[in-house]
Amino acid sequence: MIGIVGGVGPYAGLDLMRKVFDNTLSEGDQDHVDALLFSLPSRIVDRTEFLEGREEQNPAEAIHEVLSRLEEAGATVAGIPCNTAHAAPIFELIQEKLDSAGSRIRLLHMIRETVGFIQTALPDLRRIGILSTTGTYRSRIYQDALESAAYKVILPSEEMQEQMIHPAIYDGDYGIKSQSNPVHPQALAFLETGFSYLEQMGAEAVILGCTEISMAFQVPAGRGVIGIDPTLVLARALIYNAFPDKLKPL
Amino acid sequence: MIGIVGGVGPYAGLDLMRKVFDNTLSEGDQDHVDALLFSLPSRIVDRTEFLEGREEQNPAEAIHEVLSRLEEAGATVAGIPCNTAHAAPIFELIQEKLDSAGSRIRLLHMIRETVGFIQTALPDLRRIGILSTTGTYRSRIYQDALESAAYKVILPSEEMQEQMIHPAIYDGDYGIKSQSNPVHPQALAFLETGFSYLEQMGAEAVILGCTEISMAFQVPAGRGVIGIDPTLVLARALIYNAFPDKLKPL
Numbered sequence: 001m002i003g004i005v006g007g008v009g010p011y012a013g014l015d016l017m018r019k020v021f022d023n024t025l026s027e028g029d030q031d032h033v034d035a036l037l038f039s040l041p042s043r044i045v046d047r048t049e050f051l052e053g054r055e056e057q058n059p060a061e062a063i064h065e066v067l068s069r070l071e072e073a074g075a076t077v078a079g080i081p082c083n084t085a086h087a088a089p090i091f092e093l094i095q096e097k098l099d100s101a102g103s104r105i106r107l108l109h110m111i112r113e114t115v116g117f118i119q120t121a122l123p124d125l126r127r128i129g130i131l132s133t134t135g136t137y138r139s140r141i142y143q144d145a146l147e148s149a150a151y152k153v154i155l156p157s158e159e160m161q162e163q164m165i166h167p168a169i170y171d172g173d174y175g176i177k178s179q180s181n182p183v184h185p186q187a188l189a190f191l192e193t194g195f196s197y198l199e200q201m202g203a204e205a206v207i208l209g210c211t212e213i214s215m216a217f218q219v220p221a222g223r224g225v226i227g228i229d230p231t232l233v234l235a236r237a238l239i240y241n242a243f244p245d246k247l248k249p250l
Numbered sequence: 251m252i253g254i255v256g257g258v259g260p261y262a263g264l265d266l267m268r269k270v271f272d273n274t275l276s277e278g279d280q281d282h283v284d285a286l287l288f289s290l291p292s293r294i295v296d297r298t299e300f301l302e303g304r305e306e307q308n309p310a311e312a313i314h315e316v317l318s319r320l321e322e323a324g325a326t327v328a329g330i331p332c333n334t335a336h337a338a339p340i341f342e343l344i345q346e347k348l349d350s351a352g353s354r355i356r357l358l359h360m361i362r363e364t365v366g367f368i369q370t371a372l373p374d375l376r377r378i379g380i381l382s383t384t385g386t387y388r389s390r391i392y393q394d395a396l397e398s399a400a401y402k403v404i405l406p407s408e409e410m411q412e413q414m415i416h417p418a419i420y421d422g423d424y425g426i427k428s429q430s431n432p433v434h435p436q437a438l439a440f441l442e443t444g445f446s447y448l449e450q451m452g453a454e455a456v457i458l459g460c461t462e463i464s465m466a467f468q469v470p471a472g473r474g475v476i477g478i479d480p481t482l483v484l485a486r487a488l489i490y491n492a493f494p495d496k497l498k499p500l
Contacts, residue, residue, distance in 0.1 A: 009279040010271050029259040032291040041282040
């Protein structure tokens with residue numbers, strides 16, 4: 001059974017589960033895969049706040065708790081639809097806690113799955129851009145994974161990251177986490193500028209490396225650059241691990 | 251904590267959870283309500299097939315199992331996003347099984363909540379139309395609840411129900427359960443005809459009384475008739491029961 005750690009953020013959990021259903025071969029309700037979504041946002045502190053030192057508690061504690069409860073409820077493979085939660089200080093502690101508790105749940109790694117997807121599905125690409133939270137940006141999770149697979153990584157400048165990309169997600173007035181239906185035009189404008197910047201710096205593909213970005217931002221048609229959605233990659237990896245014969249061809 | 255019985259069908263579970271989040275007062279991830287969605291479609295047989303005598307197993311058994319697991323995982327109030335599952339032969343058995351197991355979970359009744367919503371939020375209405383599966387149609391769940399509240403109920407003819415409304419949901423080629431993204435034009439055309447028929451027969455509001463219908467069919471703007479979405483009513487009732495101070499005003 002597929003388990004999803006929800007609440008990071010709540011809509012990202014729904015988005016991952018929808019992408020699991022959308023990528024399942026089925027002809028009616030009963031063919032669909034079994035999946036559990038535990039959305040416990042009140043207990044999981046913000047990931048970037050922790051990585052930046054403004055929050056003491058490591059969100060790994062609460063994420064590990066949710067994973068234990070998913071496992072108790074029958075999940076055998078699980079995913080966390082939050083890129084930032086895969087930064088080493090968080091993800092390694094989650095994995096350690098699972099290991100020391102003797103957990104048998106298989107926790108997929110969204111970032112490694114995404115790099116693996118680029119290698120196998122888009123083998124000609126070499127220059128990859130990244131749009132993400134500042135937590136993901138500074139912890140270098142995508143950079144390190146891509147560079148060790150010999151990709152050239154292209155990022156927004158520090159200034160653009162802090163003044164445009166992170167606020168597009170987190171700003172209390174116009175950020176996607178505060179206002180997502182519809183997304184505020186200011187958030188979209190900042191993401192569009194970031195995307196164009198990466199494109200002009202030579203990116204052949206851009207990883208929409210925050211679940212809020214991949215939900216809110218559509219890569220405009222007719223652009224040469226490919227948008228890569230890690231939530232979609234994770235959804236397909238979850239199906240492949242739990243029900244390999246039910247994975248819909250791309 | 252809010253529990254959702256998913257898998258009846260899978261997308262209806264997502265739709266209910268999204269409507270819970272959309273109707274929650276929140277300024278960021280951590281303000282959102284805690285909720286669990288167990289989507290176990292493989293074990294829950296079709297509700298109309300059972301009510302029509304073509305399936306022997308009562309889906310109440312599996313739905314009760316899911317509710318027990320939701321309760322074990324911490325849910326205190328729960329909803330089933332499937333109108334047909336509220337037909338007496340199914341719902342009463344679920345409730346009996348919960349009672350005899352000493353369950354303390356509070357299971358809301360989507361149909362009673364919907365009739366209660368019409369009474370309190372739309373007190374001037376008297377003539378209510380219903381679009382639903384044939385299981386819901388024949389088991390008279392909405393008719394009985396509305397008539398005992400002194401409403402005049404308006405339904406599609408038997409022929410229209412069997413040849414247009416039920417197939418719009420279930421047909422293997424064009425039904426919403428087989429093809430929902432996008433919905434097939436044939437399904438939409440049948441639902442539009444059903445809606446117009448109820449309108450012309452004098453309905454002041456139409457209950458979109460199957461989760462597939464309320465997901466796929468938008469009441470066209472500028473129509474005098476009001477579309478009522480029981481999934482939305484259930485979402486708001488779940489929040490009201492679990493976190494009354496977090497319910498967003500309508």
